Amino acid sequence: EAQVTQNPRYLITVTGKKLTVTCSQNMNHEYMSWYRQDPGLGLRQIYYSMNVEVTDKGDVPEGYKVSRKEKRNFPLILESPSPNQTSLYFCASSLRDRSGGYNEQFFGPGTRLTVL
Amino acid sequence: KQEVTQIPAALSVPEGENLVLNCSFTDSAIYNLQWFRQDPGKGLTSLLLIQSSQREQTSGRLNASLDKSSGRSTLYIAASQPGDSATYLCAVNDYKLSFGAGTTVTVRA
Numbered sequence: 001e002a003q004v005t006q007n008p009r010y011l012i013t014v015t016g017k018k019l020t021v022t023c024s025q026n027m028n029h030e031y032m033s034w035y036r037q038d039p040g041l042g043l044r045q046i047y048y049s050m051n052v053e054v055t056d057k058g059d060v061p062e063g064y065k066v067s068r069k070e071k072r073n074f075p076l077i078l079e080s081p082s083p084n085q086t087s088l089y090f091c092a093s094s095l096r097d098r099s100g101g102y103n104e105q106f107f108g109p110g111t112r113l114t115v116l
Numbered sequence: 117k118q119e120v121t122q123i124p125a126a127l128s129v130p131e132g133e134n135l136v137l138n139c140s141f142t143d144s145a146i147y148n149l150q151w152f153r154q155d156p157g158k159g160l161t162s163l164l165l166i167q168s169s170q171r172e173q174t175s176g177r178l179n180a181s182l183d184k185s186s187g188r189s190t191l192y193i194a195a196s197q198p199g200d201s202a203t204y205l206c207a208v209n210d211y212k213l214s215f216g217a218g219t220t221v222t223v224r225a
Contacts, residue, residue, distance in 0.1 A: 033213070042215050042216070042217045042218070043205070043207075043215040045212065045213065048212075058212075088157075090159065090160065092213075102147065102148075102209055102211065102213075103148070103165070104150065104162055104165045105150060105162070105207070105209075105213060106162065107152075107159050107160040107161075107162075108159060109158070109159040110157075110158065110159045112157075
């Protein structure tokens with residue numbers, strides 16, 4: 001089944017304890033991205049990657065890191081989490097077409113992170 | 117910077133009524149526009165994707181139109197059912213996906 005998977009789905013942690021949220025897709029998509037969703041602020045892009053070893057900042061990259069060593073995986077790393085990073089996180093992926101644009105975006109199920 | 121607005125923010129209708137959800141965007145140089153459904157605390161389910169060259173797209177009871185020149189898209193849901201209750205998000209793709217805040221729909225049985 002074509003899908004985007006995220007792990008863990010729920011995580012409660014404490015301030016300063018490094019964590020990684022994994023994202024994997026099995027559709028051979030070039031483009032992957034991370035979003036956070038907060039009440040009243042909607043969905044905001046954190047980082048995106050247009051292909052292996054190519055990553056760039058989105059709208060709210062502070063406090064996050066990403067890497068894209070393989071096409072299928074795009075982990076989100078919080079080196080020193082803080083309470084303001086408590087949020088619902090989504091990973092997404094899509095194909096690029098020949099004109100360079102992006103097609104239908106597929107989203108993972110979300111990771112609910114609480115930082116105490 | 118692309119700004120995406122969805123009006124109304126919330127909508128309550130009796131079962132059977134048709135739903136009309138609006139999405140407007142400020143920069144018409146878009147690649148495509150996608151409508152999503154989100155249930156509370158859940159992920160995003162893609163409903164329809166309209167490429168910039170298309171005027172509308174249909175899937176079952178859902179129909180989405182796109183007017184790039186006026187910066188508008190409309191999602192129509194025919195004969196609404198209680199199971200249609202959810203938040204509907206539109207996302208504009210101009211090589212970066214920009215989301216509206218969503219319209220929360222309640223369909224009363």
